Each structure stands twice: as structure tokens, then as C-alpha cells.
């Protein structure tokens with residue numbers, strides 16, 4: 001078994017869609033980023049890569065590389081899972097926390113869990129998505145940013 005932790009934060013700006021865990025949130029602003037800015041997918045990727053000691057998201061998908069411009073977070077996640085499989089690991093489970101002041105994530109949690117589970121090749125019961133606001137404090141609380149934390153457990157690949 002190997003454990004990994006990941007974190008990501010993106011600034012929220014006008015005129016951008018708001019992808020989170022592969023779901024597009026209904027909101028007038030969205031994350032700024034070279035890729036699509038899916039902070040949750042990016043945090044999970046860093047947790048996966050960290051658990052396998054395979055570097056970080058910026059090493060595998062450099063933000064200056066035109067190949068990754070506007071690329072979907074779930075697409076990068078699938079690529080990261082392929083790297084893990086090559087390295088001899090499967091994902092055992094994932095626990096995540098999204099920090100976002102608005103919109104409320106309740107209605108989006110189940111679709112996000114389903115998306116992450118599919119990309120990770122595991123069951124929905126192995127994927128946890130929790131949401132918190134930042135109580136009006138700091139960049140997240142002032143609705144200027146979305147952040148996400150992820151913890152994953154890997155096991156040696158059996159199949």
C-alpha cells in the first residue's frame with residue numbers, strides 16, 4: 001500500500017466555464033488556467049503521482065506545453081492512471097475535499113464521484129467527495145478561488 005496527498009487552487013475569473021471533477025458548475029465565473037483549471041481533478045492527479053513517487057502534475061503535463069492547453073482535467077486524470085498502471089499500481093480509494101464558497105456543491109457531488117470513479121477505474125463507493133466553504137475568509141471565502149485536497153491509497157496491481 002502507498003498513500004499520497006494532493007492539493008490545487010485556481011483563481012476564479014469572468015468568462016471561463018467552471019469544470020470540477022469533470023462536471024461543469026452553473027456559475028458566472030470559472031477557474032483560470034493553462035488547462036481547463038479543474039482543481040479537483042488536478043489535486044487527485046498529484047495525490048496519485050505522489051503516492052507512486054512519480055513526480056507531480058507539472059512534470060508530466062507542463063503548463064507551458066501547447067499539448068495541454070485547455071485539456072480536460074479528467075483527460076489528464078486518465079493519463080495519470082495509465083502511468084500508475086505502468087508503474088504496477090491500482091487505486092484502492094480516494095478521499096477529497098473541495099473548498100469553494102459558491103455555488104453549493106451538493107447537487108454536483110454524485111455526478112463528480114461517478115466521473116472520478118470512471119476515470120480511476122474503481123467503484124463509486126471507493127471515491128469520496130466532500131465540500132466546504134471557507135466561511136468568508138481568504139481568497140476562497142471571498143469567491144476569488146477554488147481549491148481542492150485529495151488523499152489516495154494505491155495497492156500493487158493484481159490484474
Ligand code: MG
Pocket residue numbers: 008009010033037038039042
Ligand atoms: Mg491546477
